[in-house]
Amino acid sequence: MSPFFFYLFAAILIFASLAVILARNPLYNVLALVVAIFSLSCLFVLLEAFFVGMILLLVYAGAVLVFFLFVVMCLNLNTVVLSSQQQTRFRWLGSFVGLMFLFSFALAAKSFIRAHAMEPSSIRGTIEVIGKILFTDYLLPFELTSFLLLIAIFGIVSLAQGALSTGKDSENL
Amino acid sequence: MFPVINWSLVSLEVLMSIILVLLVAVDIALPKNTDKDWIGIFSFIGLAGLIIFWLTQGSLNGVTFSGMYVMDSLAWFFKGFFLVAMVFVFAMTQEFFKSLGERRNEFYLLLWLALIGMCLIASSADFLLMFIAIEILTISLYVMTAYLKSDRLSIEAGMKYLILGALASGFFLYGISFLYGAAHSTHFDVIQSYCQTHGITPITVFATVLIFAAVGFKIAAVPFHMWVADVYQGAPTPVTALLSVGSKAAGFIVLIRLFFGVFGAWHVEWSLVLAVLSAITMTYGNLVAMCQTNIKRLLGYSSISHAGYLLMGAAAGTALGAAGINFYLLGYLFTNLAAFLVIIVFSIAAKSDEIADYAGLSQRSSLLACAMLLALVSLAGMPPLAGFFGKFTLLMAVIKSGYVWLALIAGVNIVISTYYYLVVAKRIFVEKPHSTTPVAISAGMQLLLVLAIVGIVVVGTFQGPFLDAAMAAVNGMYLAHP
Numbered sequence: 001m002s003p004f005f006f007y008l009f010a011a012i013l014i015f016a017s018l019a020v021i022l023a024r025n026p027l028y029n030v031l032a033l034v035v036a037i038f039s040l041s042c043l044f045v046l047l048e049a050f051f052v053g054m055i056l057l058l059v060y061a062g063a064v065l066v067f068f069l070f071v072v073m074c075l076n077l078n079t080v081v082l083s084s085q086q087q088t089r090f091r092w093l094g095s096f097v098g099l100m101f102l103f104s105f106a107l108a109a110k111s112f113i114r115a116h117a118m119e120p121s122s123i124r125g126t127i128e129v130i131g132k133i134l135f136t137d138y139l140l141p142f143e144l145t146s147f148l149l150l151i152a153i154f155g156i157v158s159l160a161q162g163a164l165s166t167g168k169d170s171e172n173l
Numbered sequence: 174m175f176p177v178i179n180w181s182l183v184s185l186e187v188l189m190s191i192i193l194v195l196l197v198a199v200d201i202a203l204p205k206n207t208d209k210d211w212i213g214i215f216s217f218i219g220l221a222g223l224i225i226f227w228l229t230q231g232s233l234n235g236v237t238f239s240g241m242y243v244m245d246s247l248a249w250f251f252k253g254f255f256l257v258a259m260v261f262v263f264a265m266t267q268e269f270f271k272s273l274g275e276r277r278n279e280f281y282l283l284l285w286l287a288l289i290g291m292c293l294i295a296s297s298a299d300f301l302l303m304f305i306a307i308e309i310l311t312i313s314l315y316v317m318t319a320y321l322k323s324d325r326l327s328i329e330a331g332m333k334y335l336i337l338g339a340l341a342s343g344f345f346l347y348g349i350s351f352l353y354g355a356a357h358s359t360h361f362d363v364i365q366s367y368c369q370t371h372g373i374t375p376i377t378v379f380a381t382v383l384i385f386a387a388v389g390f391k392i393a394a395v396p397f398h399m400w401v402a403d404v405y406q407g408a409p410t411p412v413t414a415l416l417s418v419g420s421k422a423a424g425f426i427v428l429i430r431l432f433f434g435v436f437g438a439w440h441v442e443w444s445l446v447l448a449v450l451s452a453i454t455m456t457y458g459n460l461v462a463m464c465q466t467n468i469k470r471l472l473g474y475s476s477i478s479h480a481g482y483l484l485m486g487a488a489a490g491t492a493l494g495a496a497g498i499n500f501y502l503l504g505y506l507f508t509n510l511a512a513f514l515v516i517i518v519f520s521i522a523a524k525s526d527e528i529a530d531y532a533g534l535s536q537r538s539s540l541l542a543c544a545m546l547l548a549l550v551s552l553a554g555m556p557p558l559a560g561f562f563g564k565f566t567l568l569m570a571v572i573k574s575g576y577v578w579l580a581l582i583a584g585v586n587i588v589i590s591t592y593y594y595l596v597v598a599k600r601i602f603v604e605k606p607h608s609t610t611p612v613a614i615s616a617g618m619q620l621l622l623v624l625a626i627v628g629i630v631v632v633g634t635f636q637g638p639f640l641d642a643a644m645a646a647v648n649g650m651y652l653a654h655p
Contacts, residue, residue, distance in 0.1 A: 104375065104378070104379050104382070105379060107375035107379070108351060108375045108376045108378070108379035108380075110375070111374055111375045111376055112351075112354060112355075112376050135175075136175055136176055136239070137176065137239045137241075138241075138301060139176060139238060139239075140238040140241050140242055140302055141241070141299075141301045141302045141304075141305045144293065144302070144305045144306070144309065145305060147286055147289065147290070147309050148305070148308060148309060148312060150286065151283065151286050151309065151312050151313045151316065152312070154279050154282055154283055154286075154313075154316065155283075155312075155313075155315075155316035157279060158276055158279040158280070158283075158316065158320065159316065159319060159320070159322055161276075
């Protein structure tokens with residue numbers, strides 16, 4: 001059963017990702033990203049990485065993208081259609097580098113399938129397995145992510161706090 | 174099974190974390206209206222204690238946290254480097270943010286977090302830990318870059334750095350994921366043995382190119398240098414100093430660990446790429462630096478060109494090349510920090526970073542003029558200062574590895590760079606000043622300026638012990654390529 005679903009979700013993922021960068025209306029961009037994340041999480045579920053799939057849905061589709069939508073709505077961007085006039089200068093260079101990237105990716109992926117396939121059943125992405133790994137082998141990086149959260153808190157406090165009283169800070173700088 | 178943790182190896186980072194937590198507590202407990210800069214004072218006490226503690230750690234060697242964290246001679250060397258750099262950056266912050274009042278405290282805390290991130294980068298023996306450590310450093314740098322939130326340049330710099338930095342992090346992770354797919358592990362030891370038994374394949378080319386792109390972003394090598402000038406100009410000057418010394422050194426330690434150690438077996442394939450990038454980077458940096466009018470932008474482009482010189486050591490790929498990188502960074506530390514100290518003192522007095530305003534600085538403050546001259550001449554690479562012997566070591570390393578053309582290009586570049594450094598020196602010493610009011614320098618800044626000058630001269634004249642230390646750092650490295 002899984003090949004069919006794999007190709008189905010992969011196709012949805014590709015089309016949704018294209019829509020993210022090609023759609024002109026910011027609201028459609030965000031919605032397409034929600035669809036892309038959803039199909040990506042479906043792919044993880046097919047790989048039996050249930051926990052990752054779930055987190056992807058909860059965190060990205062659930063929290064981050066809804067937040068994006070709020071921002072888009074608050075800024076009232078849905079009436080603005082992004083213009084396509086800019087970026088002509090680097091378009092050819094960009095396309096060339098992108099194609100090179102795609103080509104080397106294709107080469108890498110091709111040799112990957114031949115040489116390095118893992119049996120999918122050897123790893124099961126349940127919460128239990130991930131929890132065990134996180135708190136034993138990956139204990140240090142896991143604990144260190146708390147520093148990242150701390151930085152986020154400091155950053156928000158210092159950059160957002162007192163935003164109304166601007167002008168005072170830079171007087172003597 | 175729960176991993177066996179050797180706490181003595183991680184003690185430096187643990188102490189830093191404890192200091193950080195204590196400072197957060199002090200920050201909360203302090204009354205809001207104190208003028209005294211308690212967090213800054215406690216930070217200096219903490220740094221002094223840590224440097225003394227660091228001196229006792231020189232003989233530590235080992236791996237812990239199930240092979241994630243390594244304490245070896247290279248990590249020890251760079252931790253000391255970061256601690257010394259941080260002493261300067263904290264003092265600069267104290268001077269620069271005098272007017273910022275309460276918000277200064279959070280800035281100190283972010284600096285501490287950046288220090289922890291840099292020390293962890295030096296000790297990473299696993300890609301996942303390395304990624305988290307790099308993120309701790311860079312995310313705190315994003316916040317600090319945009320810290321002057323009512324200054325448009327600062328916000329713009331923070332935004333640019335954030336967007337391009339996020340892209341670089343994405344590349345790094347994508348590269349790691351491919352490497353994991355090939356070697357089935359993120360541990361450096363497993364990946365190294367994979368590299369030794371397998372030739373270079375399309376997957377590993379893809380992975381290493383992506384990883385190099387991320388490292389290149391950190392060290393500001395040429396195709397990944399777009400952020401440098403704007404961020405250097407817009408960021409608060411202490412952050413610029415940290416970016417140019419700390420963040421660059423952190424990038425180079427990753428480069429040494431990966432391209433000298435872990436991917437050492439593939440060096441033959443990589444060496445030419447690194448050499449070409451090195452040549453392009455130094456030439457680009459020097460040519461663009463010539464037409465700058467802002468001193469921070471000038472030092473930004475000069476830092477690109479220095480990344481090019483440093484890449485020569487990576488292209489050489491020998492122990493001498495890696496030791497050359499270490500030694501060069503040591504000289505660069507004092508040289509660049511001296512320049513930034515002058516910039517901070519001057520910008521507070523004159524409220525300007527334009528090179529034109531530096532005219533006649535020698536008549537307004539001989540200490541500033543002298544420090545700037547020594548810094549510029551050392552950056553250009555004149556004997557007997559620190560910059561000369563660093564360049565000499567790197568040139569020797571590339572010539573020994575057979576890249577005579579690279580050494581020639583570097584020679585031409587050194588000549589070009591001497592031109593624009595000396596143009597600034599000429600303004601300071603020859604031209605007439607716009608105003609003759611002497612520039613006031615606080616006692617702390619005077620002390621640090623003298624320290625930096627002594628550092629430039631001592632590292633340049635008595636190279637022996639420093640070069641030995643740089644060499645020892647490479648020789649005792651974990652997973653060094655045989």
